[in-house]
Amino acid sequence: MSVISDVSFTRFGKRPEGLLDLAAESALPIVRRYGKDIDFIVFSNSYSGEFNDISGANNLISTRLSMDEVPSLRIDNTSGSGGSAVMVADSLIKSGNAGSVLVIGAEKMTGYPTRKSTRIIASLLNSEERSAGISLPSLAAFMTRAYLKEFDAPRESVARVAVKNHHNGSLNPYAHFQSEVTLEEVMASRVIADPLRIFEFCPVSDGAVSLLMTSDENRDSFGKDHVEILGTGYSSGTSSLSYRDSLTSIGSVRRSSEMAFHRSKLTPNYMDVVELHDMAAILEIIESEDAGFFKKGHGWEAVMKGETEIGGSRPINTSGGLNSKGHPIGASGVAQAGEIYLQITGKAEKRQIKDAHLGFSLSMAGFGNNATAIVYGGAS
Amino acid sequence: MNINRCRNCGTRFLVARSICPKCGKENFEQVPAASGIVLESVELIATPDPYPDRYYLVLLDVDDVKAFCRSQEKLREGSTVYIRDDDLGPICTRA
Structure with missing residues (x-):
C-alpha cells in the first residue's frame, strides 16, 4: 500500500510566474523536508509544449530542485494527467521501483487569447470531429441539453452546482475564484455554449500542487499525517464522440469507479468526501451518478436538496472543484488528492468535513476519453 | 464529409480506424x-x-x-x- 504523507499547493489563478517557477513553488516545502529521501519524481503536465514552448519538463524541474540525478517522468494525459500521476506513483511504490515519490502537478495556461487556448485544448479531439469546430465546452452543452431532456431536470439544478462550488472555493485559500455567486448571477452571466454560462465552466488557470507519496512501511519517516491509497481504478472510453452510445453517461467514469471501489472493498456509501472533475457543472452531476453516489437521473435532485454541499450528506468538491478552484490541467487531479488529504487529516480549515475518514476522487481526461478513480482512507 | 465503411461486415463510423471495431478486419472504403x-x-x-x-x-x-x-x-x-x-x-x- 502507498500513502500520501504531505501536500503543498500554490494559489491557483492568473499567475505571472512560469511553469517551472510554479512547480518549484509547490514542491519546495516538501523538498526542504524530505528531499534526500525522494527517489522518483512524477510530473503531471499536459501542455508545456503548446503553452510554454517546453519539452522534457520533468528533467527541467528536477534540475530546478537540484535533484539532478533523481529519475523522473512526465505524465501527459490531458485533463486526467493528475489522477494518472497519482496512480503511477502508487504503482511505482507498490512494485518496489521507488520508495518515496514526489508528485508534482503543474500547468501554466494564461497569457494566450481564449480562442487560442480553446483551440489548444480541442487538439485532443479526432480531426474528423474537431474540424466541425467543436470545443470542449460545446460538448458540455450537448450533454446538458440531453440530460435535462432525458431526466426532466430543471435548468436551475446545473447552475446550483456552480453556486455550491463557488461557495466552497470562497473557503479555499488556494482557489482561483474566492468569492460566492448567486443563482441569479450564474443565470445572468454570459452564455458560452448554449445553455451553459461562464460561471458554469472552470476558468483558465495557472497553478501547481505537490504530494509526497511513500510506502506504508516507510510512512513513519515522513511525519505523522498519512492518507492511504486504498484502491485505484482506471478505464478508457472511445475518443470518438460520435461513436458513443450515450450523452448522459460516461463509460470510463463508471468502469474506473467500479474498479476502485472493488479494489478497496468499499462502496460509494462509505465515502465522507468526494472530488469530481467538474470542468463544466453538468459533469459533476453526471459523474456523481456514474461513480455510484446517486442513481442515474437523480444526481440533480441531490444538488437541489443541498446533499452535495459542505454539511450535506454527500459533500462533493469541497475544494471548490475545477469550477471555482480552477483547472490548471496537469495540477487538477493532483489537487483532488491534495484536498482529500487535507480533509482526512483534518487540515481543511473553513471547509472541513466533520469526521472525514474515507474519500474518493475522479480525474477525467478528454471529456471521458479515460478516467482514474481513487479511494482514500485513514488518518494516523 | 466521408463515412468509413468496413468492407467485411459493413460497420460504418466517422473517425478513421485501422481495425474494424466490430469484426477486426482491416479493409475499408470511404463513402461520401x-x-x-x-x-x-x-x-x-x-x-x-x-x-x-x-x-x-x-x-x-x-x-x-x-x-x-x-x-x-x-x-x-x-x-x-x-x-x-x-x-x-x-x-x-x-x-
Whole structure:
C-alpha cells in the first residue's frame, strides 16, 4: 500500500510566474523536508509544449530542485494527467521501483487569447470531429441539453452546482475564484455554449500542487499525517464522440469507479468526501451518478436538496472543484488528492468535513476519453 | 464529409480506424455523405481559433452514423440538411 504523507499547493489563478517557477513553488516545502529521501519524481503536465514552448519538463524541474540525478517522468494525459500521476506513483511504490515519490502537478495556461487556448485544448479531439469546430465546452452543452431532456431536470439544478462550488472555493485559500455567486448571477452571466454560462465552466488557470507519496512501511519517516491509497481504478472510453452510445453517461467514469471501489472493498456509501472533475457543472452531476453516489437521473435532485454541499450528506468538491478552484490541467487531479488529504487529516480549515475518514476522487481526461478513480482512507 | 465503411461486415463510423471495431478486419472504403438529419444543435459563442466568432454545432444522423457539423443558422431538430466541406471543415445548410 502507498500513502500520501504531505501536500503543498500554490494559489491557483492568473499567475505571472512560469511553469517551472510554479512547480518549484509547490514542491519546495516538501523538498526542504524530505528531499534526500525522494527517489522518483512524477510530473503531471499536459501542455508545456503548446503553452510554454517546453519539452522534457520533468528533467527541467528536477534540475530546478537540484535533484539532478533523481529519475523522473512526465505524465501527459490531458485533463486526467493528475489522477494518472497519482496512480503511477502508487504503482511505482507498490512494485518496489521507488520508495518515496514526489508528485508534482503543474500547468501554466494564461497569457494566450481564449480562442487560442480553446483551440489548444480541442487538439485532443479526432480531426474528423474537431474540424466541425467543436470545443470542449460545446460538448458540455450537448450533454446538458440531453440530460435535462432525458431526466426532466430543471435548468436551475446545473447552475446550483456552480453556486455550491463557488461557495466552497470562497473557503479555499488556494482557489482561483474566492468569492460566492448567486443563482441569479450564474443565470445572468454570459452564455458560452448554449445553455451553459461562464460561471458554469472552470476558468483558465495557472497553478501547481505537490504530494509526497511513500510506502506504508516507510510512512513513519515522513511525519505523522498519512492518507492511504486504498484502491485505484482506471478505464478508457472511445475518443470518438460520435461513436458513443450515450450523452448522459460516461463509460470510463463508471468502469474506473467500479474498479476502485472493488479494489478497496468499499462502496460509494462509505465515502465522507468526494472530488469530481467538474470542468463544466453538468459533469459533476453526471459523474456523481456514474461513480455510484446517486442513481442515474437523480444526481440533480441531490444538488437541489443541498446533499452535495459542505454539511450535506454527500459533500462533493469541497475544494471548490475545477469550477471555482480552477483547472490548471496537469495540477487538477493532483489537487483532488491534495484536498482529500487535507480533509482526512483534518487540515481543511473553513471547509472541513466533520469526521472525514474515507474519500474518493475522479480525474477525467478528454471529456471521458479515460478516467482514474481513487479511494482514500485513514488518518494516523 | 466521408463515412468509413468496413468492407467485411459493413460497420460504418466517422473517425478513421485501422481495425474494424466490430469484426477486426482491416479493409475499408470511404463513402461520401451529402445529407443528414439534425439530432441536436448547440449555439457556440466562445469558439476556437480559427473558426468564426459564433456558430451552431450540429449533431447529425448520417445514415445511422452520428457526425458533427457547423452551421451559421439554427436548424430544427428532425430536419434534413445538406453537408458540404469548406476550408475549415464540414458545414451544413437547410435542405
